[in-house]
Amino acid sequence: MKKVIYFLSGVALFGFASCMNNKPAKNYNQLVDEATSSFIKQGLEAGQTEIKASKIAETNSKNPRVISFAKMMIADHSQAGDELEKIAINNRVRGEDSISTVHQQNISDLTNLSGNKFDKAYMQMMVADHRDAVKLFTEATKNQNEDILKFAKKTLPVLQTHLDSANAVSASLK
Template identity: 40%
Template sequence: MRSIPFASSDLMTRHRTRRLLGAGALFIAGATLALSASADSVTSKDKSFMTKAAEAGNAEIAASKVALEKSSNPAVKDFAQKMIDQHGTVGDELKQLASSKDVTLPTEPSMAQRAKIAILEKLSGNTFDKRYASMIGVSAHEDAVKLFQKSSTSADDPDVKNFAAKTLPGLKEHLKMGRDLKSKVDAAKK
């Protein structure tokens, strides 16, 4: 008979332990869900847009810094400085947006963009000006306009969509400026 009181006491301890373990498991599961929900607050499509936008801005700034050093053409230097200033401002806005969405952005151009900048670094004179106007003034801005146009209509996150839509007119203006610059440097004597 003595074993019964001990058995019921042991049984009660096991039930309490199970309840505590169950509550602990629920707490951990809830905390894990909360963390993954905040980390997944932006879709992979929107993360990809932010990454590509950051790389594009980084590339335009890096190439434009090269243009300030290499070009003697005032129109090229003026365009390059505007790209550095304006893409720097947009880049800062993108960093704030990405930070609010727990997205880490690249701090450099993509590998392909770095290769194009390396080509620019080897050029000089009017050849440099023409290639910079073509690659950065026109081609890079055409790509950026397409990227931002798509996200301005199809981004899942409303903040990402608004950022793309707000930035798009400026990029279209840069493309127009780039085309004008290309016309000027293409017409220049060698």
């Protein structure tokens, strides 16, 4: 009888200890490591954010340079997003359907602005977001996943051009 009690106590302790593990469960359906998965998710969200903000810029801005920049963002980030989405599907990584609350708040703030205030806020957002994107994609050029490596190397020069353009347009606003 004592052996049964000790055995059940051991099972209970093991069960309790395993419930205390704070590590998230690994998604065994996913074909890539956590760093690659994180890159894919961050890349998809960043692209969605740029597209949403730029669609607002197309309607809220009256500045031809800002509108031209916004159109470039929509075209380039839509194309890159489609490519990254295919990589995500091929590697069984599920991207988020929505953007983060921070990005959503930035977009919400933009919708309440117009004129020069809008242009400055939008371009400041583009500069900051593209600095982050260049950093993210630079790190991804060291990734072991062949698809991510090719995508990052192909997309990084485009993002650097976006950052340079965003800085130029931002500096031209009075």
